Amino acid sequence: xxxxxxxxxxxxxxxxxxxxxxxxxxxxxxxxxxxxxxxxxxxxxxxxxxxxxxxxxxxxxxxxxxxxxxxxxxxxxxxxxxxxxxxxxxxxxxxxxxxxxxxxxxxxxxxxxxxxxxxxxxxxxxxxxxxxxxxxxxxxxxxxxxxxxxxxxxxxxxxxxxxxxxxxxxxxxxxxxxxxxxxxxxxxxxxxxxxxxxxxxxxxxxxxxxxxxxxxxxxxxxxxxxxxxxxxxxxxxxxxxxxxxxxxxxxxxxxxxxxxxxxxxxxxxxxxxxx
Amino acid sequence: xxxxxxxxxxxxxxxxxxxxxxxxxxxxxxxxxxxxxxxxxxxxxxxxxxxxxxxxxxxxxxxxxxxxxxxxxxxxxxxxxxxxxxxxxxxxxxxxxxxxxxxxxxxxxxxxxxxxxxxxxxxxxxxxxxxxxxxxxxxxxxxxxxxxxxxxxxxxxxxxxxxxxxxxxxxxxxxxxxxxxxxxxxxxxxxxxxxxxxxxxxxxxxxxxxxxxxxxxxxxxxxxxxxxxxxxxxxxxxxxxxxxxxxxxxxxxxxxxxxxxxxxxxxxx
Numbered sequence: 191x192x193x194x195x196x197x198x199x200x201x202x203x204x205x206x207x208x209x210x211x212x213x214x215x216x217x218x219x220x221x222x223x224x225x226x227x228x229x230x231x232x233x234x235x236x237x238x239x240x241x242x243x244x245x246x247x248x249x250x251x252x253x254x255x256x257x258x259x260x261x262x263x264x265x266x267x268x269x270x271x272x273x274x275x276x277x278x279x280x281x282x283x284x285x286x287x288x289x290x291x292x293x294x295x296x297x298x299x300x301x302x303x304x305x306x307x308x309x310x311x312x313x314x315x316x317x318x319x320x321x322x323x324x325x326x327x328x329x330x331x332x333x334x335x336x337x338x339x340x341x342x343x344x345x346x347x348x349x350x351x352x353x354x355x356x357x358x359x360x361x362x363x364x365x366x367x368x369x370x371x372x373x374x375x376x377x378x379x380x381x382x383x384x385x386x387x388x389x390x391x392x393x394x395x396x397x398x399x400x401x402x403x404x405x406x407x408x409x410x411x412x413x414x415x416x417x418x419x420x421x422x423x424x425x426x427x428x429x430x431x432x433x434x435x436x437x438x439x440x441x442x443x444x445x446x447x448x449x450x451x452x453x454x455x456x457x458x459x460x461x462x463x464x465x
Numbered sequence: 466x467x468x469x470x471x472x473x474x475x476x477x478x479x480x481x482x483x484x485x486x487x488x489x490x491x492x493x494x495x496x497x498x499x500x501x502x503x504x505x506x507x508x509x510x511x512x513x514x515x516x517x518x519x520x521x522x523x524x525x526x527x528x529x530x531x532x533x534x535x536x537x538x539x540x541x542x543x544x545x546x547x548x549x550x551x552x553x554x555x556x557x558x559x560x561x562x563x564x565x566x567x568x569x570x571x572x573x574x575x576x577x578x579x580x581x582x583x584x585x586x587x588x589x590x591x592x593x594x595x596x597x598x599x600x601x602x603x604x605x606x607x608x609x610x611x612x613x614x615x616x617x618x619x620x621x622x623x624x625x626x627x628x629x630x631x632x633x634x635x636x637x638x639x640x641x642x643x644x645x646x647x648x649x650x651x652x653x654x655x656x657x658x659x660x661x662x663x664x665x666x667x668x669x670x671x672x673x674x675x676x677x678x679x680x681x682x683x684x685x686x687x688x689x690x691x692x693x694x695x696x697x698x699x700x701x702x703x704x705x706x707x708x709x710x711x712x713x714x715x716x717x718x719x720x721x722x723x724x725x726x727x728x729x730x731x732x733x734x
Contacts, residue, residue, distance in 0.1 A: 196551075196555065197551070198543040199547070200547045200548065200550055200554070200555075201547070201548055201551035201552070201555075201563070202546035203544050203548075204544040204545060204547060204616050205548070205563065205566065205622060206570075207612065207613065207616060208566055208567070208570070208613065208616060208617075209546060211582065211585075211612075212566075212569060212570060212578075212610055212613055213566075213587035214585060215581035215582050215584065216581050217580075217673070218581065218584050218588050219577075219580070219581040219584055219587045231587075234611050234675075253628075280481050280484070281481070283477050283478070283519060284472075284477070284478050284481045285475055286474065287477070287478040288478070289475050293661075297725070299482075299723055301497030301721060301722065302485075302486075304721055305717060305718055305721055306485050306486075306489065308670060308674070308714055308717050308720075308721060309713070309714055309717045310487065310674055310676075310690075310694075310710075310717075311676065311690060312676050312691050312694050312695055312698070313489060313492070313672065313710040313713060313714065314489070316492075316694070316698050316706075316710065317488030317489060317491060317492040317696075317710070318488055319702060320488070320491050320492060320495055320702065320707075321487065321488060321491055323702075340484065340485070340488065343481070343484075343485070344485070361598050381498070393715070397572060398574065398575075400574065401574025401575065401576050401577065402574075402576075403576055403677075403688055404676065404677065404695075406671055408698060408699075418574070418576050419578075420469060421580060422576065425583060425681060427578050430591065431584060431692065434580060435580070435584065438577045438580050439577075440579055440580065441574055441576075442574065442577045442642065445572060445573060445574060446572070446573070449572055449697055
């Protein structure tokens with residue numbers, strides 16, 4: 191039972207705060223995406239859909255549709271996808287290795303995983319400049335990919351590990367007793383049990399990778415710009431807030447749509463388990 | 466239980482750990498490099514560390530980082546704990562919507578949160594200017610932004626801590642004659658406390674670590690350590706930034722090892 195007084199005392203202040211500093215700014219952003227850039231970082235009328243046309247490739251200057259913008263959006267998706275896949279390749283077996291150690295060793299390995307997890311993101315990305323510069327790889331797309339995998343792999347391993355920890359290994363023994371070959375036994379008895387952690391890990395890797403501008407800004411350079419860089423540029427040098435708003439809204443919409451689809455398939459608890 | 470692991474799995478694990486630690490080790494090593502331009506090794510020196518503390522912008526950014534982290538953690542811990550308790554205590558028709566609202570700051574890309582707050586502040590600023598007020602203080606804009614993402618983490622941590630307990634606890638305390646306030650301070654709060662502390666610790670660390678949201682909301686003339694590192698890195702690799710990074714890595718390692726030693730359950734009672 192929730193009375194108005196109780197609401198005001200517990201849920202009220204926090205909800206109000208999120209309303210003012212999260213929902214209202216998102217609405218301001220939506221509004222700005224239909225306005226016009228009047229000057230550097232200045233916004234005014236008239237209302238227009240031009241920014242949204244630009245997002246999908248319309249070039250107002252030459253009055254034609256180009257693929258440039260779509261190429262950036264597509265690159266953001268596949269770079270995020272590829273770095274997520276590489277994180278799975280590196281991290282999924284690692285989670286099993288850690289989970290199968292004795293208590294002391296397991297604790298040590300987990301600490302060794304948490305240290306990079308909590309080390310400042312910017313510093314960890316920056317460190318790759320020192321390594322890759324002698325090989326003339328900065329700036330490049332390879333460097334961006336490496337930096338992303340490096341930055342996100344701890345975020346992937348931890349949720350997978352917590353799923354692997356809970357595995358009921360008797361199911362594997364049962365599958366083996368019933369004569370399943372190793373791969374089939376793994377796929378039917380073990381893999382499904384790791385699925386919640388795997389999905390959480392993929393989302394925790396893919397979503398930040400899709401929106402990042404730091405990694406590609408430091409390691410990638412202008413030729414490998416991602417949607418995050420495009421957004422950053424509109425709020426920096428280009429000073430085109432309406433266009434930047436449309437891009438940001440698209441990015442946010444894509445992420446929320448994906449999560450909504452996931453929550454629908456995983457049931458309402460899906461999102462809560464994620465965090 | 467210890468199970469056999471395939472040798473290939475062990476090798477792979479060591480490869481991944483080497484990958485995780487190679488950059489950190491290189492960074493620390495290069496912070497002792499005598500070369501000003503840092504590309505090649507020219508000799509061992511410790512001079513970049515004192516040079517770092519001689520920089521007033523570094524000292525200032527450090528102070529800002531700690532101030533923001535402390536104040537935002539205090540505010541968000543109070544607000545987030547109340548939300549977490551409310552979610553636990555009351556049955557709500559809007560529960561799903563409220564959980565969705567709380568998850569939002571965690572799942573939306575930080576660049577989106579940063580730029581939307583930037584525009585929101587500019588919007589509010591122009592409104593206030595019409596009234597003759599000014600609102601141009603990086604401390605406040607960053608503080609409000611940090612609290613916004615911290616509230617979510619604190620409230621979800623507190624709620625999950627209380628998840629196993631039912632409202633009977635509070636009812637029992639009431640039946641035994643405790644007042645509403647007393648049952649809250651003597652029953653509910655002690656149960657929630659580990660969650661509150663864990664949430665506060667998480668909020669503090671997230672504030673220290675945040676670059677993206679701070680970058681967009683700080684405006685000119687106010688920077689925290691991550692923003693300072695970014696602007697320096699954009700200008701090129703400098704040995705004192707290597708030293709600063711190495712120090713921050715050291716702080717992280719010490720904090721994690723210490724909290725692990727403190728929080729680990731004792732073997733003997």
